[in-house]
Amino acid sequence: GNSVTQMEGPVTLSEEAFLTINCTYTATGYPSLFWYVQYPGEGLQLLLKATKADDKGSNKGFEATYRKETTSFHLEKGSVQVSDSAVYFCALRRASSNTGKLIFGQGTTLQVKP
Amino acid sequence: DTAVSQTPKYLVTQMGNDKSIKCEQNLGHDTMYWYKQDSKKFLKIMFSYNNKELIINETVPNRFSPKSPDKAHLNLHINSLELGDSAVYFCASSPRTGPYNEQFFGPGTRLTVL
Numbered sequence: 001g002n003s004v005t006q007m008e009g010p011v012t013l014s015e016e017a018f019l020t021i022n023c024t025y026t027a028t029g030y031p032s033l034f035w036y037v038q039y040p041g042e043g044l045q046l047l048l049k050a051t052k053a054d055d056k057g058s059n060k061g062f063e064a065t066y067r068k069e070t071t072s073f074h075l076e077k078g079s080v081q082v083s084d085s086a087v088y089f090c091a092l093r094r095a096s097s098n099t100g101k102l103i104f105g106q107g108t109t110l111q112v113k114p
Numbered sequence: 115d116t117a118v119s120q121t122p123k124y125l126v127t128q129m130g131n132d133k134s135i136k137c138e139q140n141l142g143h144d145t146m147y148w149y150k151q152d153s154k155k156f157l158k159i160m161f162s163y164n165n166k167e168l169i170i171n172e173t174v175p176n177r178f179s180p181k182s183p184d185k186a187h188l189n190l191h192i193n194s195l196e197l198g199d200s201a202v203y204f205c206a207s208s209p210r211t212g213p214y215n216e217q218f219f220g221p222g223t224r225l226t227v228l
Contacts, residue, residue, distance in 0.1 A: 036219075043118070043204055043219035044157075087155055099162055099169045100145055100208055100215060107155040 006105035023090035031092040033073040118220035137205030146188040
């Protein structure tokens with residue numbers, strides 16, 4: 001079946017450190033891939049997305065590249081800030097989906113210390 | 115202006131009670147969703163409606179019943195609440211079904227069953 005696996009957290013970094021959160025997926029065909037962010041006490045917000053192989057999604061200094069050969073969509077940021085502390089979710093939607101259903105990874109908590 | 119709103123934000127109740135959570139979106143979207151987030155932050159879809167028609171109904175106990183009076187509203191009624199129902203419930207909406215459309219999430223309703 002379709003699934004998403006993220007690296008376990010929490011990830012604790014100092015401000016201005018480089019961030020990588022790994023995400024791999026299992027799906028047939030070419031799913032759309034997403035990163036959502038959940039700040040404390042809030043709902044999820046779309047951070048970035050990619051809809052086909054080799055696409056790079058980017059937003060607010062975060063980037064992720066859709067790698068079909070490794071079935072991965074790792075999230076990166078060159079220099080994190082305290083305000084980036086949140087839970088990050090990788091998700092996929094099947095290309096053939098007619099319902100819009102998202103399948104989420106388990107979430108990775110990021111803590112950035114000053 | 116709030117895009118996707120949920121009421122109440124917090125709900126504390128006793129086992130065996132019946133409760134409802136309401137969701138409204140003012141984005142003009144056709145599709146709405148209910149998700150459940152457990153204590154480990156794992157997020158799973160429960161239901162989805164497209165133009166008041168049920169299109170996703172995951173393996174959810176019959177005690178949970180969604181109702182969509184119009185396409186801007188999707189309510190969740192829960193009968194005979196159990197301890198395991200304690201979670202954060204998120205409502206979301208998207209313009210239409212399909213693999214590329216962004217879902218917009220509400221702020222969540224934290225349900226605690228005592």
